Amino acid sequence: xxxxxxxxxxxxxxxxxxxxxxxxxxxxxxxxxxxxxxxxxxxxxxxxxxxxxxxxxxxxxxxxxxxxxxxxxxxxxxxxxxxxxxxxxxxxxxxxxxxxxxxxxxxxxxxxxxxxxxxxxxxxxxxxxxxxxxxxxxxxxxxxxxxxxxxxxxxxxxxxxxxxxxxxxxxxxxxxxxxxxxxxxxxxxxxxxxxxxxxx
Amino acid sequence: xxxxxxxxxxxxxxxxxxxxxxxxxxxxxxxxxxxxxxxxxxxxxxxxxxxxxxxxxxxxxxxxxxxxxxxxxxxxxxxxxxxxxxxxxxxxxxxxxxxxxxxxxxxxxxxxxxxxxxxxxxxxxxxxxxxxxxxxxxxxxxxxxxxxxxxxxxxxxxxxxxxxxxxxxxxxxxxxxxxxxxxxxxxxxxxxxxxxxxxx
Numbered sequence: 562x563x564x565x566x567x568x569x570x571x572x573x574x575x576x577x578x579x580x581x582x583x584x585x586x587x588x589x590x591x592x593x594x595x596x597x598x599x600x601x602x603x604x605x606x607x608x609x610x611x612x613x614x615x616x617x618x619x620x621x622x623x624x625x626x627x628x629x630x631x632x633x634x635x636x637x638x639x640x641x642x643x644x645x646x647x648x649x650x651x652x653x654x655x656x657x658x659x660x661x662x663x664x665x666x667x668x669x670x671x672x673x674x675x676x677x678x679x680x681x682x683x684x685x686x687x688x689x690x691x692x693x694x695x696x697x698x699x700x701x702x703x704x705x706x707x708x709x710x711x712x713x714x715x716x717x718x719x720x721x722x723x724x725x726x727x728x729x730x731x732x733x734x735x736x737x738x739x740x741x742x743x744x745x746x747x748x749x750x751x752x753x754x755x756x757x758x759x760x761x
Numbered sequence: 762x763x764x765x766x767x768x769x770x771x772x773x774x775x776x777x778x779x780x781x782x783x784x785x786x787x788x789x790x791x792x793x794x795x796x797x798x799x800x801x802x803x804x805x806x807x808x809x810x811x812x813x814x815x816x817x818x819x820x821x822x823x824x825x826x827x828x829x830x831x832x833x834x835x836x837x838x839x840x841x842x843x844x845x846x847x848x849x850x851x852x853x854x855x856x857x858x859x860x861x862x863x864x865x866x867x868x869x870x871x872x873x874x875x876x877x878x879x880x881x882x883x884x885x886x887x888x889x890x891x892x893x894x895x896x897x898x899x900x901x902x903x904x905x906x907x908x909x910x911x912x913x914x915x916x917x918x919x920x921x922x923x924x925x926x927x928x929x930x931x932x933x934x935x936x937x938x939x940x941x942x943x944x945x946x947x948x949x950x951x952x953x954x955x956x957x958x959x960x961x
Binding site for chain 2: 723741742
C-alpha cells in the first residue's frame with residue numbers, strides 16, 4: 562500500500578517560505594535559513610535526510626514550487642535544481658498549462674498535470690508502486706492535500722528560525738485533522754517531528 | 762543571576778489559546794486541548810512539568826490571563842485557579858487598574874502592576890531572588906517580552922492539535938530574534954523543545 566508522505570522544513574513561527582518570492586529568491590526572504598540544517602547536518606539530521614530521500618517512489622509538486630516567481634507558461638523553464646534535480650524519481654507538477662514530460666538527468670522526470678490534485682496524486686501513486694508518494698510542496702499544495710485528507714504522514718523539520726511573514730503551513734486546514742506524534746529527533750539544527758495524520 | 766523563562770503550550774499551528782475567549786471558556790475554543798498532555802502526562806512529560814514548576818521564584822502574567830473575558834476593573838475577581846492557585850510564588854499581574862495585593866492559599870500572592878512591562882519584570886526579579894522569573898502568558902504578554910529581548914529561555918510544549926484560529930505566538934516578534942534549541946523531549950502527548958533566546 563502506497564503511503565502518502567510529506568516532509569517540510571518550517572520555521573518556529575510556522576512558515577515554509579519567506580515573503581516576496583521571486584526569480585532571484587525562490588523561497589522568499591530568509592527562506593534559505595529554513596534549510597540550513599539540511600546543508601550542514603549532524604548525524605541525527607543525516608539519518609532523517611536519509612529516510613526522507615530514500616523512500617519516495619514519486620513526488621507531487623505545486624506549480625509555484627516548480628516555477629516560483631515565473632510564468633508557468635514559460636515552456637523553456639527546467640526547474641530550479643539544475644540538470645540533475647535531487648528527486649531521482651517521477652515528479653508530477655500541478656499546472657494549468659499542458660506540457661510534454663521533461664526528462665532530466667539522474668532519474669528525475671517532471672510530468673505536468675492539468676487535471677488537478679486528485680489526478681496528480683493518482684498518477685504519482687501509479688508511478689510509485691510499493692514506495693511512498695511524497696508531497697514536495699509548496700505550502701498551498703501541502704495545505705490542500707492536508708485538507709483533503711490525502712497526507713498520511715507529515716514530517717516537520719522545525720528550524721530554529723523566525724521568518725515573521727511568508728507562506729504559512731496549515732493555512733485553511735480544518736482543525737478536525739488529527740495529528741499523532743510517532744517519532745521525534747532533536748538536534749542543534751532542527752527538531753524533527755513525525756506525525757501520523759487522520760481525521761476526527 | 763535570575764533567568765527569565767517562559768513555558769508555553771502551543772498548537773502545531775502556533776496558537777496558545779483558541780478564539781472567542783470568554784468567562785465560560787477562558788482559553789478559547791479548543792484551547793484546553795493544548796493542555797491535555799499536562800493532565801495526562803507520561804514519565805517524560807512529567808519530568809518536563811517538574812522542571813517547569815519547581816524553578817520559578819516569581820511570575821509575570823498579562824491582564825487577559827488573569828481575567829480573560831472579564832473587566833479588569835472587577836476588584837472582586839480572584840483569578841481562575843480557585844483559592845489555591847498552582848503558582849505558589851508571587852505573581853505580578855499587568856493591569857491598568859491599581860489594586861491591593863491578593864493573598865491566596867499555598868504561597869501565591871497576586872501583585873497588580875500598573876507601570877508596564879519593565880516595572881513588572883523588575884519587581885518579579887527582586888521577588889525571585891536566585892530563582893527564575895517565569896513569564897506565565899498570555900500570548901500578547903509573551904510576545905511583548907520576546908520582542909523586548911527579556912526572555913532568555915523559551916520552552917515550547919507543542920501539542921499535536923490544530924486550532925485554526927486564536928492567539929498566535931510570535932505575532933509582531935521581530936525575525937531578528939535568534940533561537941537555539943538546547944533540549945528536546947518527545948512523547949505521544951507533546952513535543953517539548955527548549956530554546957535559548959538571543960538577538961542577531
